[in-house]
Amino acid sequence: MFICNFFKIVLFRVRLRDQRIHPYSPNKLILKTQIPDCLNCPNTSCLIQQCTSEGKTLAGKRKINYLIPKDQHVFREGSLVLGAYFVFKGKIKVVSSNLHNKEQTVRLAGDGHILGHMTLDKECYPIGAVAMEDTKVCFLDNQTFFQLINENHGFAYKVIRFYSKELRKSELRNRSFSQMSTFEKIIFAFLYLCSTFFPNEEKCVEIDFPRAEIAAIAGTNSEQVSRGITSLKEKGFFESEGQKIIIRDVDALKKLLIPYLSWEILE
Amino acid sequence: MFICNFFKIVLFRVRLRDQRIHPYSPNKLILKTQIPDCLNCPNTSCLIQQCTSEGKTLAGKRKINYLIPKDQHVFREGSLVLGAYFVFKGKIKVVSSNLHNKEQTVRLAGDGHILGHMTLDKECYPIGAVAMEDTKVCFLDNQTFFQLINENHGFAYKVIRFYSKELRKSELRNRSFSQMSTFEKIIFAFLYLCSTFFPNEEKCVEIDFPRAEIAAIAGTNSEQVSRGITSLKEKGFFESEGQKIIIRDVDALKKLLIPYLSWEILE
DNA sequence: CCCAAAATCTGCAAAAATGCAGAACCTGTC
DNA sequence: GACAGGTTCTGCATTTTTGCAGATTTTGGG
Numbered sequence: 001m002f003i004c005n006f007f008k009i010v011l012f013r014v015r016l017r018d019q020r021i022h023p024y025s026p027n028k029l030i031l032k033t034q035i036p037d038c039l040n041c042p043n044t045s046c047l048i049q050q051c052t053s054e055g056k057t058l059a060g061k062r063k064i065n066y067l068i069p070k071d072q073h074v075f076r077e078g079s080l081v082l083g084a085y086f087v088f089k090g091k092i093k094v095v096s097s098n099l100h101n102k103e104q105t106v107r108l109a110g111d112g113h114i115l116g117h118m119t120l121d122k123e124c125y126p127i128g129a130v131a132m133e134d135t136k137v138c139f140l141d142n143q144t145f146f147q148l149i150n151e152n153h154g155f156a157y158k159v160i161r162f163y164s165k166e167l168r169k170s171e172l173r174n175r176s177f178s179q180m181s182t183f184e185k186i187i188f189a190f191l192y193l194c195s196t197f198f199p200n201e202e203k204c205v206e207i208d209f210p211r212a213e214i215a216a217i218a219g220t221n222s223e224q225v226s227r228g229i230t231s232l233k234e235k236g237f238f239e240s241e242g243q244k245i246i247i248r249d250v251d252a253l254k255k256l257l258i259p260y261l262s263w264e265i266l267e
Numbered sequence: 268m269f270i271c272n273f274f275k276i277v278l279f280r281v282r283l284r285d286q287r288i289h290p291y292s293p294n295k296l297i298l299k300t301q302i303p304d305c306l307n308c309p310n311t312s313c314l315i316q317q318c319t320s321e322g323k324t325l326a327g328k329r330k331i332n333y334l335i336p337k338d339q340h341v342f343r344e345g346s347l348v349l350g351a352y353f354v355f356k357g358k359i360k361v362v363s364s365n366l367h368n369k370e371q372t373v374r375l376a377g378d379g380h381i382l383g384h385m386t387l388d389k390e391c392y393p394i395g396a397v398a399m400e401d402t403k404v405c406f407l408d409n410q411t412f413f414q415l416i417n418e419n420h421g422f423a424y425k426v427i428r429f430y431s432k433e434l435r436k437s438e439l440r441n442r443s444f445s446q447m448s449t450f451e452k453i454i455f456a457f458l459y460l461c462s463t464f465f466p467n468e469e470k471c472v473e474i475d476f477p478r479a480e481i482a483a484i485a486g487t488n489s490e491q492v493s494r495g496i497t498s499l500k501e502k503g504f505f506e507s508e509g510q511k512i513i514i515r516d517v518d519a520l521k522k523l524l525i526p527y528l529s530w531e532i533l534e
Numbered sequence: 535c536c537c538a539a540a541a542t543c544t545g546c547a548a549a550a551a552t553g554c555a556g557a558a559c560c561t562g563t564c
Numbered sequence: 565g566a567c568a569g570g571t572t573c574t575g576c577a578t579t580t581t582t583g584c585a586g587a588t589t590t591t592g593g594g
Contacts, residue, residue: 096442099526104445106438117431127438149427150420157416160423163430164384168394170437171373175363177444178371178486182581211542219445221582226543242590243541259366449551478572488552493573509560510571 035065035088035136045112046086047159048138051152062144068092068131074115077128083141085115090135091197095216096127105216107170108196114162132209176260182220186228187256189218194250203251208244302332302355302403312379313353314426315405318419329411335359335398341382344395350408352382357402358464362483363394372483374437375463381429399476443527449487453495454523456485461517470518475511 035041037060038048048059068074068090075081077097087109094107094115106127109115115129115137140148149156176188190207193214198205211222211229218225229245232238237253239246247253302308304327305315315326335341335357342348344364354376361374361382373394376382382396382404407415416423443455457474460481465472478489478496485492496512499505504520506513514520 094438096439098442098446100446102446104442106441117428117435127435146424149423153417153423156420156423156427157413159427160416160430161384163427163434167430167434167437168384170434170441171361171394172363173441174373174437174444174486175365175371177441179365179367179369219441222542223544223583224581230543489572490553490574491551497573 035138037061038063041088043088043112046088046138047112047114047155047162048086048140048148050155050158051148055148055152055155059140059144059148063138063140066137066139068135068137070131070133072131074129074131074135074137077126079128081116083116083139084145085129086138086140087111087113087115088136088138090137091132092129092135092137093132093213093217094127094129103216104219105213106173107166108192108217110196110199114159132213177219180257180260182218182224183228183231184257184260185218185220186214186225187232187253188260189214190245190247191250191254191257192217194247201250203249205247205250206241206244207247210243302405304328305330308355310355310379313355313405314379314381314422314429315353315407315415317422317425318415322415322419322422326407326411326415330405330407333404333406335402335404337398337400339398341396341398341402341404344393346395348383350383350406351412352396352404352406354378354380354382355403355405357404358399359396359402359404360399360480360484361394361396370483371486372480373440374433375459375484377463377466381426399480444486447524447527449485449491450495450498451524451527452485452487453481453492454499454520455527456481457512457514458517458521458524459484461514468517470516472514472517473508473511474514477510 038046038051038056039053039060041049041056043049048056051059063086065088066074074085074092077095089111092109092113092115093105094109095103096106097103109129149159173188173192176185180188193207193209194201194205211225215222215225229238229240232253233240237247237249237256239248305313305318305323306320306327308316308323310316315323318326330353332355333341341352341359344362356378359376359380359382360372361376362370363373364370376396416426440455440459443452447455460474460476461468461472478492482489482492496505496507499520500507504514504516504523506515
């Protein structure tokens with residue numbers, strides 16, 4: 001057992017080091033793709049839209065567009081991240097594993113969200129990002145990002161607001177993990193999915209993810225998610241169509257978590 | 268029970284609304300205090316030090332200094348935050364409660380850290396901040412903060428890096444909450460305390476907080492913390508002097524959590 | 535439409551965490 | 565140095581969560 005763990009650790013370290021050496025060895029499954037340049041981008045929620053025309057022109061020239069197929073990594077745990085990814089269209093989960101190979105989804109990112117982090121020094125975090133469906137992203141290297149911040153105050157301000165807001169959301173999720181029952185955490189996971197991936201849909205949302213995916217967001221296992229879904233179906237909050245779940249009234253679901261009152265944040 | 272909850276909710280809402288109306292009704296226990304202006308500030312970890320001389324002069328002129336006594340709020344849950352607090356010297360916890368009156372510590376902030384968030388619109392989060400010992404903070408209103416970002420690129424960049432880093436730390440704490448056993452979470456809480464409040468001490472750290480305080484960080488209760496401490500004393504990781512705990516070798520403690528490998532982050 | 539593979543659901547026993555209550559221990563004051 | 569008030573520790577019964585295993589349902593390919 002101890003020896004087994006030791007090997008796992010060594011392997012993990014090697015994996016990390018490999019990725020330090022080849023941080024962007026191109027994944028053959030990740031394809032460059034066509035996305036409009038920033039001046040003509042239809043994605044109004046992208047923060048680059050806060051830049052001046054010159055800024056957008058620069059960003060459009062420098063950015064690299066990728067199509068990340070479903071279940072492929074945008075970047076891997078332990079790799080150096082040399083810039084930021086802006087989600088053009090799609091669904092991304094930010095994940096973190098431990099050596100027992102249990103994966104926790106620590107953040108969800110939808111259209112217009114930023115992934116990756118800004119570093120000057122060689123930082124290296126055990127966090128990765130995976131596409132939950134075919135997703136188009138725009139990559140900006142750190143240098144260009146820095147230049148955009150220098151020359152576009154509105155952009156810099158919005159980026160700070162974005163991170164500050166995500167930090168607060170993450171802090172509330174922290175509270176959820178430590179105070180909620182498993183059943184409540186499952187409801188919370190569904191609401192988080194709704195607010196991130198369907199920010200505009202008012203009442204009725206369809207969710208079609210494997211139970212294990214939802215479990216990784218809620219911080220439990222797929223059996224509990226199953227039990228939770230069954231219970232919510234019995235109570236009339238969910239309907240199902242095959243393995244897909246239909247939430248007819250998201251607000252009713254929110255009311256189940258009133259003691260945790262964090263709805264301001266789930267805009 | 269239901270009615271009781273209903274009243275609690277109403278009261279909570281009223282509390283929130285009151286604080287919206289009087290976001291800065293001065294707490295009599297919070298005193299303005301003497302802190303050097305930013306040009307002569309000895310706190311090198313403060314991000315305002317990244318500004319130009321003009322920026323520092325402006326910040327020094329506009330900032331308000333407070334001495335927050337132990338156990339007093341810097342700001343309360345639900346209140347409007349109209350600017351940012353920079354910790355000059357002391358220890359702050361960022362907390363979030365639920366209606367069952369259970370409080371979770373979602374972040375720790377030591378010297379040089381930033382609290383509060385930047386908002387243009389009237390946002391309102393169920394998050395508060397409390398001094399864990401007498402603490403001096405500098406308050407900058409949003410307008411000045413915005414001006415500093417406009418005119419000091421290095422500052423803007425560092426602020427983005429700060430939030431991005433805190434977000435990542437928070438995400439790792441999320442993983443900890445959902446994957447660690449209670450015992451591991453307690454160890455993690457001690458390490459988080461060490462890395463935030465004693466960033467420079469190499470091996471030996473003294474921690475003197477009530478068990479309930481540590482429980483709120485770890486996401487458990489004080490009984491479990493007690494049991495955890497006893498166990499760690501038996502194993503030789505902790506010594507005690509009255510109710511104070513002495514960790515002779517922080518690195519040895521870290522090794523207990525190797526499967527979660529997040530030490531890069533606990534700088 | 536049928537079938538095999540995959541995913542989901544559910545009952546149950548084992549494990550972990552919780553909360554209570556009383557004992558032991560610390561702290562500061564007189 | 566004794567004492568009161570507070571904090572911490574620990575044993576125990578209860579509750580919650582977990583993980584397994586087998587039953588059931590769904591999915592996608594022919």
